[in-house]
Amino acid sequence: MGKARRSERPPAIPxxxxxxxxxxxxxxxxxxxxxxxxxxxxxxxLADRRQRARVYEQVLVEGGDQDVRxxxxxDELVALWDDLYLPGHVRRAWADWLAERRGIExxx
Numbered sequence: 324m325g326k327a328r329r330s331e332r333p334p335a336i337p338x339x340x341x342x343x344x345x346x347x348x349x350x351x352x353x354x355x356x357x358x359x360x361x362x363x364x365x366x367x368x369l370a371d372r373r374q375r376a377r378v379y380e381q382v383l384v385e386g387g388d389q390d391v392r393x394x395x396x397x398d399e400l401v402a403l404w405d406d407l408y409l410p411g412h413v414r415r416a417w418a419d420w421l422a423e424r425r426g427i428e429x430x431x
Protein backbone atom coordinates (compact mmCIF):
# COMPACT_ATOMS: atom_id res chain seq x y z
CA MET A 324 0.00 0.00 0.00
CA GLY A 325 1.44 3.40 -1.01
CA LYS A 326 1.86 6.39 1.23
CA ALA A 327 -1.01 8.87 1.40
CA ARG A 328 -0.38 12.15 -0.33
CA ARG A 329 0.41 14.99 2.04
CA SER A 330 -2.99 16.55 1.36
CA GLU A 331 -4.76 13.35 2.41
CA ARG A 332 -3.29 13.10 5.89
CA PRO A 333 -5.82 13.54 8.68
CA PRO A 334 -6.18 17.16 9.69
CA ALA A 335 -5.03 18.28 13.12
CA ILE A 336 -7.94 18.90 15.47
CA PRO A 337 -6.49 19.24 18.96
CA UNK A 338 -8.84 18.50 21.87
CA UNK A 339 -8.26 21.95 23.33
CA UNK A 340 -8.75 23.98 20.14
CA UNK A 341 -11.86 25.63 21.63
CA UNK A 342 -10.41 26.09 25.13
CA UNK A 343 -10.90 29.78 26.03
CA UNK A 344 -7.61 29.68 27.97
CA UNK A 345 -5.68 29.17 24.71
CA UNK A 346 -4.71 32.60 23.39
CA UNK A 347 -5.30 32.96 19.65
CA UNK A 348 -3.14 34.94 17.27
CA UNK A 349 -4.34 38.42 16.31
CA UNK A 350 -3.09 41.21 14.11
CA UNK A 351 -0.29 40.44 11.68
CA UNK A 352 0.88 36.83 11.49
CA UNK A 353 3.55 35.10 9.46
CA UNK A 354 2.89 31.40 8.95
CA UNK A 355 5.78 29.00 9.54
CA UNK A 356 7.33 27.23 6.55
CA UNK A 357 5.78 23.91 7.66
CA UNK A 358 2.36 25.49 6.98
CA UNK A 359 3.11 27.84 4.06
CA UNK A 360 5.67 25.65 2.36
CA UNK A 361 4.67 26.17 -1.27
CA UNK A 362 5.16 29.93 -1.55
CA UNK A 363 7.39 32.70 -0.24
CA UNK A 364 6.85 33.85 3.33
CA UNK A 365 4.39 36.68 3.83
CA UNK A 366 2.47 38.36 6.59
CA UNK A 367 -1.31 38.21 6.87
CA UNK A 368 -3.58 40.64 8.66
CA LEU A 369 -6.07 38.60 10.67
CA ALA A 370 -8.28 41.69 11.00
CA ASP A 371 -9.01 41.39 7.26
CA ARG A 372 -11.66 38.73 6.57
CA ARG A 373 -10.21 37.67 3.19
CA GLN A 374 -6.68 37.30 4.59
CA ARG A 375 -8.02 35.53 7.68
CA ALA A 376 -9.80 33.02 5.43
CA ARG A 377 -6.54 32.31 3.54
CA VAL A 378 -4.72 31.74 6.83
CA TYR A 379 -7.46 29.40 8.06
CA GLU A 380 -7.31 27.40 4.82
CA GLN A 381 -3.56 26.94 5.08
CA VAL A 382 -3.56 26.10 8.78
CA LEU A 383 -6.48 23.67 8.53
CA VAL A 384 -4.84 21.79 5.65
CA GLU A 385 -1.14 21.94 6.52
CA GLY A 386 -0.95 22.86 10.20
CA GLY A 387 -0.20 20.64 13.15
CA ASP A 388 -1.90 20.68 16.53
CA GLN A 389 0.02 23.72 17.80
CA ASP A 390 -0.64 25.73 14.62
CA VAL A 391 -4.37 24.99 14.81
CA ARG A 392 -4.45 25.67 18.55
CA UNK A 393 -2.78 29.09 18.12
CA UNK A 394 -4.63 30.30 15.02
CA UNK A 395 -8.06 28.71 14.65
CA UNK A 396 -10.89 30.33 16.58
CA UNK A 397 -13.77 27.86 16.33
CA ASP A 398 -16.47 30.54 16.24
CA GLU A 399 -14.60 32.33 13.47
CA LEU A 400 -14.18 29.03 11.61
CA VAL A 401 -17.96 28.65 11.61
CA ALA A 402 -18.37 32.25 10.39
CA LEU A 403 -15.87 31.70 7.55
CA TRP A 404 -17.03 28.16 6.67
CA ASP A 405 -18.81 28.91 3.38
CA ASP A 406 -15.86 31.01 2.13
CA LEU A 407 -13.15 28.43 2.82
CA TYR A 408 -11.63 26.29 0.07
CA LEU A 409 -10.75 23.04 1.81
CA PRO A 410 -10.15 19.48 0.62
CA GLY A 411 -13.15 17.24 1.24
CA HIS A 412 -11.48 15.18 3.96
CA VAL A 413 -10.56 18.32 5.94
CA ARG A 414 -14.04 19.79 5.57
CA ARG A 415 -15.67 16.50 6.65
CA ALA A 416 -13.40 16.10 9.68
CA TRP A 417 -14.14 19.61 10.95
CA ALA A 418 -17.86 19.35 10.12
CA ASP A 419 -18.00 16.13 12.15
CA TRP A 420 -16.10 17.74 15.03
CA LEU A 421 -18.40 20.78 15.02
CA ALA A 422 -21.49 18.59 14.92
CA GLU A 423 -20.25 16.45 17.81
CA ARG A 424 -18.78 19.18 20.01
CA ARG A 425 -20.96 22.17 19.19
CA GLY A 426 -24.14 20.67 17.75
CA ILE A 427 -23.56 22.71 14.57
CA GLU A 428 -24.44 21.14 11.23
CA UNK A 429 -22.36 22.53 8.36
CA UNK A 430 -22.17 21.48 4.75
CA UNK A 431 -19.29 19.31 3.63
